[in-house]
Amino acid sequence: MGEQERQRRIEPSDGGPDMVQLVTPEGERVSHPEYDAIADEVTTQELQGFYRDMVIVRRCDNEATALQRQGELGLWVPSLGQEAAQVGSGRAMRTQDFAFPTYREHGVAWCRGVDPLNLLAMFRGVHNGGWNSFEKNFHLYTIIIGAQTLHATGYAMGIQRDHAVGSGDPDRDAAVIAYFGDGASAQGDVGEAFVFAGVNNAPVVFFCQNNQWAISEPNERQMRIPIYLRAKGYGFPGTRVDGNDVLATYAVTKRFLDDARDGQGPALIEAFTYRMGAHTTSDDPTKYRVSAEVEVWKLRDPIARLRNLLARAHGVPQSFFEEVDAEAAEVGTDLRARCLALPDPSPASMFDHVYAEPHPVMDRERAELTAYLSSFEGAHA
């Protein structure tokens, strides 16, 4: 690492002057001409809700990391540090909107009402994403990087064909939010999604969490200009928002989801944030980044910042924070217990849903496996 690069890593970018920020890292509300109107409509109670979401999401995330360390999950993908980007955008969605997540959107899943047990079950190897996408309008986690941005765009094109965009009926009009990361921005799929969304004027908001690291590769290995600037080349607006500022993330996402539902087409939001932990539990970030960088980002922590705002500017009492901590502990403990109680699927179940219609190979192989397994019955264990 050269001296200049080392310096840059220790003093990471603060997002630059274009970044929308409504709450400073110290927890002070600052004005933004475009977004004050939306932000001012957010009540103290709603802000407390965001806070509760973020604390519970972090608690579940920590619980899952611990479970992996104890051998109860095969892998975990921590969302540590990205709670504001996920909760702010997740809470900006309406019920009829649809989210297409990566594999790290635990906070969005929480906001949509998806039981976190589903996420843990996937990383435990019980299923490959067994929740019903249509129950909470939250699609299955997609592991192939960037692939879901195109699925989201197609879904949005379906919304257009259902005439559920720009009708003026707030309960009918719908939009889609497509999550992806800074690493995915290099994928062709993401570029194609921008093209398809653009030419179709599809109601999809591309929400990039730029957490600065694609496993071990920093932003400069993925891009030459900031991600949000790319939108211009595809013909729709692009905005960078402070992804550790839940209020700003909420306001910016709400604006563009509203616009999309209204028929104004796609938008790109780059939530500038930081992956505080490892890429996954298999990763070792000490090999490629310095701890001083992490220390700088700790000062921008999304939960501490909102807590300061709530305590200082909204007069929220200490007891509220204690209650949320207690509730989060309870949710985490319960999640752990339910995870440990998850039964393994039966061997023959691997054949059950490969096809929707009967299939002779599935029937034959299911019978073969069942017969093979039953040949051990009665034998010594």
Place this chain on the structure above:
Amino acid sequence: MSTMTMAKALNSGLRAAMEKDPKVLLMGEDIGKLGGVFRITEGLQKDFGEDRVIDTPLAEAGIVATAIGMALRGYRPVVEIQFDGFVYPAFDHIVSQVAKLHARSLGNVTLPMVIRIPVGGGIGAVEHHSESNEAYFAHTAGLRVISCSNPNDAFWMIQQAIECPDPIIFYEPKRRYWDKGEVAEAPERDLFSANVIRPGSDVTVLAYGPMVRSCLQAAQAAEEEGISIEVIDLRSLSPLDTEAIFASVRKTGRCVVVHEAATFLGLGAELAAQIQQECFYSLEAPVLRVGGYNVPYPPSRLEEDFLPDLDRVLDAVDRLMQH
């Protein structure tokens, strides 16, 4: 009964499916005003509108993957891949998403998609326009792979495929687009069943797509030499109609599999393995394969040497009859 080309039969089949179900829509490059480079979708955009016959950007991954999104929203997309060799940019979405979503979702998501691919050579085309890539998809669990060989099957199979809740790769042998044939008033068989199109007693010839016609010609020629060939049009490559295949081979004791695709790890390899396992005591001779050579599809001046034809099929039949 009416007589039409296979291209027209596909066009009429798509039209019938779109009339029957408003959720059916077509996506692909140049399929709108132009009607596709083979004119299979001719006139459909005019009659069903741009929302249902969608001229897409020129990006195959994008076409297939946005079709996935449409299917998630409740539509039944029929995707046209312009040429066989152009499907590879979409390969990731087909094998990683289309094939797996039903299983990954424990059955909550169904993807009733049809991916139409004009397939095979023999038209003097430039590179990447003459490939037979069915083995890649037949190897992938979660997909069904079928191929029509004549106008009647084209008309009915495309409609049956669109009604199927599972994703289907639908191959259209492009050099047979202009073959004429009769189309029946109703479908005559299940979509995933094989068709014994010419009964015989000495040798079973298994073929599909473009090679069916060549094998029928071979059977006619063999008859003049006193050899009775049973020709089976597989129609479904995954799943295979093994019942029909095994019954025929048990009867004849001899089998040759014919396809344009290279023989190495091709469909013929799977068929030969299954046939020797299930019909071992009925076989009079090893199962033979006649296929493309194991080289990249050659320049078109060489394709007649590359592609199996009547003579190469008969050559294999002669070798079988020596046993």
